[in-house]
Amino acid sequence: MPAKENRKIMKHGTSGVIAIPKPYRDYHNLTPGNTVTILYDSLLLIIPKTHENLLHEKAELIDKLLGQTPTRGPK
Numbered sequence: 001m002p003a004k005e006n007r008k009i010m011k012h013g014t015s016g017v018i019a020i021p022k023p024y025r026d027y028h029n030l031t032p033g034n035t036v037t038i039l040y041d042s043l044l045l046i047i048p049k050t051h052e053n054l055l056h057e058k059a060e061l062i063d064k065l066l067g068q069t070p071t072r073g074p075k
Contacts, residue, residue, distance in 0.1 A: 001027050020046065041066040 001023065009016040020030065028048040030036070037047040037055070043065055047054060055062070 039066060 003021070003023065005021055007018045007021075009018055011017075024030070028050065030048060035049055037049070037052060039045040039047070039062065045062065045065070
């Protein structure tokens, strides 16, 4: 389900918010009240709880994308 969209940052109180696109929410069965993990540095990644296993499986790639120095030892 790859996609690319431009989104405006909206104001909510003193915070800036971006709406998660409906096709993404539908695909991952996300509804209001669900929790997601957000990783960010130079990029922002949103990981639904149902895909948290990817945090471990793709840790090296995530570290590279976010410009992080891996904290894990060699494999």
